[in-house]
Amino acid sequence: MDHFLYRDGALHAEDVPVAEIAAAVGTPFYVYSSATLLRHFGLFEEALDGLDHTICFAMKSLSNQAILTLLARRGAGMDVVSEGEYRRARAAGVPGERIVFSGVGKTRDEMRTALEGGIRQFNVESEPEMRALSEVATALGKVAPITIRVNPDVDAKTHAKIATGKSENKFGIPIAKARAVYAEAASLPGLDVVGIDVHIGSQLTELAPFEAAYRKVADLTEQLREDGHDIRRLDLGGGLGIPYARSNEAPPLPLDYGALIKRTVGHLGCEVEIEPGRLISGNAGLMVSKVIYIKEGEGRNFLILDGAMNDLIRPAMYEAHHDIVPVTEAESGVEQTPYDIVGPVCETGDTFAKARNMPPLREGELVAFRSAGAYGAVMASEYNSRPLIPEVLVQGDQFAVIRPRPTFDEMIARDTIPEWL
Numbered sequence: 001m002d003h004f005l006y007r008d009g010a011l012h013a014e015d016v017p018v019a020e021i022a023a024a025v026g027t028p029f030y031v032y033s034s035a036t037l038l039r040h041f042g043l044f045e046e047a048l049d050g051l052d053h054t055i056c057f058a059m060k061s062l063s064n065q066a067i068l069t070l071l072a073r074r075g076a077g078m079d080v081v082s083e084g085e086y087r088r089a090r091a092a093g094v095p096g097e098r099i100v101f102s103g104v105g106k107t108r109d110e111m112r113t114a115l116e117g118g119i120r121q122f123n124v125e126s127e128p129e130m131r132a133l134s135e136v137a138t139a140l141g142k143v144a145p146i147t148i149r150v151n152p153d154v155d156a157k158t159h160a161k162i163a164t165g166k167s168e169n170k171f172g173i174p175i176a177k178a179r180a181v182y183a184e185a186a187s188l189p190g191l192d193v194v195g196i197d198v199h200i201g202s203q204l205t206e207l208a209p210f211e212a213a214y215r216k217v218a219d220l221t222e223q224l225r226e227d228g229h230d231i232r233r234l235d236l237g238g239g240l241g242i243p244y245a246r247s248n249e250a251p252p253l254p255l256d257y258g259a260l261i262k263r264t265v266g267h268l269g270c271e272v273e274i275e276p277g278r279l280i281s282g283n284a285g286l287m288v289s290k291v292i293y294i295k296e297g298e299g300r301n302f303l304i305l306d307g308a309m310n311d312l313i314r315p316a317m318y319e320a321h322h323d324i325v326p327v328t329e330a331e332s333g334v335e336q337t338p339y340d341i342v343g344p345v346c347e348t349g350d351t352f353a354k355a356r357n358m359p360p361l362r363e364g365e366l367v368a369f370r371s372a373g374a375y376g377a378v379m380a381s382e383y384n385s386r387p388l389i390p391e392v393l394v395q396g397d398q399f400a401v402i403r404p405r406p407t408f409d410e411m412i413a414r415d416t417i418p419e420w421l
């Protein structure tokens with residue numbers, strides 16, 4: 001459920017007409033609903049009720065400071081994957097003890113920043129990283145809390161570009177090697193081994209792969225404890241999918257996911273951490289765009305929008321589906337016709353949807369891409385010298401620009417011309 005509904009034929013973001021925001025900020029833009037973000041965060045709180053748990057929002061999905069501040073005030077932790085994300089989280093008021101640091105290629109500088117600023121744990125992904133972290137921590141006179149990310153060799157049954165839990169993927173250490181790697185970690189002076197980490201992929205629409213992975217983690221916990229490690233924390237990653245095509249998708253509910261966690265690892269007495277991104281932010285955001293032209297092609301019609309692949313890259317990159325709806329509701333029973341919905345960028349890949357049935361639309365009309373809150377704005381670029389589009393946050397009947405659109409002059413002024421040129 002989200003808070004983008006039609007009222008009297010006009011799409012609203014909570015209590016604000018989307019058209020009113022468009023008139024104020026111009027198109028295209030992203031708009032997020034505070035109520036939806038908090039609701040989704042609350043669903044995980046509810047799902048893990050009764051377990052000692054921390055919800056670390058995977059801020060790679062949406063990392064605007066206003067969003068992080070909203071979630072931080074609600075008690076969210078953060079899953080960060082770079083120094084930039086770490087600094088954003090701290091700047092939004094997230095204490096170090098609620099931040100976990102993930103990622104396969106943490107640099108020594110990043111480790112230093114997090115150790116000095118405070119960190120709940122590093123999720124270590126390889127032996128060389130583990131050795132580097134021990135050295136960095138020792139040099140600072142500190143001990144780094146770590147989990148080791150294990151790769152359980154489970155098929156997440158999601159798009160190949162976002163599956164991470166098979167042995168051919170670059171993530172984590174093979175679970176079969178885990179005991180040897182934990183033994184080495186325990187011998188390193190700068191590390192405190194606190195637990196196990198696993199993340200098998202994103203946009204999972206079934207619970208079975210989670211179940212297979214978490215059972216393996218539970219078995220490993222017992223083995224490692226027998227080996228003398230004090231495994232007291234399990235980071236179970238993110239990945240729970242969302243309905244992108246509302247008419248025919250119903251992925252598992254957070255409550256059922258929580259029940260699965262309790263069933264598979266609940267008996268171990270560990271603190272549980274999860275790293276959901278998309279489920280919190282995905283359906284909390286729209287990208288709003290305007291129809292520039294309607295072009296009649298051979299055997300097909302094109303809806304040419306002012307938004308493009310540089311603003312929302314998911315369809316081009318993952319063949320992702322986003323529901324696209326008119327901001328002014330179509331009259332019921334009106335005939336729909338198929339359009340190829342495209343942006344103005346000079347690439348055939350700049351296609352949002354093919355043969356998508358849409359109600360009659362006119363030039364200048366607004367359309368909204370649903371489920372665009374996650375991996376939308378954060379993956380945008382200025383390709384074709386199209387300035388990054390603004391982000392807007394709504395709460396009740398208020399809205400505010402939380403990242404302005406840069407002017408063309410600002411965009412151009414970021415480059416510098418060498419004096420020798």
Ligand code: LLP
Pocket residue numbers: 058061079102103162199201202203237238239240275276277278279314318374375
């Ligand atoms: N934890 C780790 C270690 C991750 O790598 C990810 C996502 C998450 C948590 C959060 O997963 P989520 O709950 O959001 O599914 N750009 C792609 C998705 C990339 C996901 C990368 N890792 C997309 O637009 O579909």
